[in-house]
Amino acid sequence: MNLELDRYGLWEGINEVIVTTISSDGKPNAAPIGIIRHEGKLMVRVYNGSQTYTNIMETGLLAANMVYDPVLFVRSALSDVDDDVFEFIRTDNVEDFPVIADCNAWMLFEAEYNRENTVLVAELHPVTGTIRHKEIRPVNRAFNAVIEAVVLATRYKVFKNEKYILQIKSYSNTIYKCGGSTDKNAYDLIFRLL
Ligand SMILES: Cc1cc2nc3c(=O)[nH]c(=O)nc-3n(C[C@H](O)[C@H](O)[C@H](O)COP(=O)(O)O)c2cc1C
Secondary structure, three states, rough: OOOHHHHOOOEEEEEEEEEEOOOOOEEEEEEEEOOOOOEEEEEEEEOOOOOHHHHHHOOOOOOOEEEEHHHHHHHHOOOOOHHHHHEEEEEOOOOOOOOOOOEEEEEEEEEEEEEEOOOOEEEEEEEEEOOOOOOOOOOOOHHHHHHHHHHHHHHHHHHHHHHHHHHOOHHHHHHHHHOOHHHHHHHHHHHHHO
């Protein structure tokens, strides 16, 4: 199997993906996480307090799901997703690992991690993956703005500082000017989930 990172869209820099994991008692989880590619290596930095952190510590596994659904980014960042967003894959060594059913591609990794105070830093080693759709996507400023807004929303949830709300609101013009209905719905959902 050709697990060349470029083919999966995992390029140099930080790739914002939906990371799926599973708890030791079999509950799947999804959350946006940045996969960092630097000098040929892949890493994640996951902060303590998230379910993703606990699950990686418990299983040593995560899957990166390449998706362009802004609603899924918002929902998985700020609440739990419905079970029907997942499907379960099997490998020779891993049984029933969750991936996002409607993704463009997924890649399963073993996470070789160190815990540093509040953050888990893991180097990722590819196990297997699948490319499902090669979608053509021009840059859309509204989609990018929703991603920026939801990053700020996750900070607001932790720090409760109103400056983040003002920053989130500053994206509304771009989202309402450049976005399709999915981007606008995703943006509105941020306020409902905060
Ligand atoms: C685009 C984006 C990228 C994110 N990247 C990270 C990251 O690299 N590490 C991290 O710990 N949290 C990151 N977050 C925040 C988590 O997604 C957030 O804390 C989430 O609530 C964790 O969910 P969980 O408890 O289900 O794991 C990111 C959020 C967004 C929107």
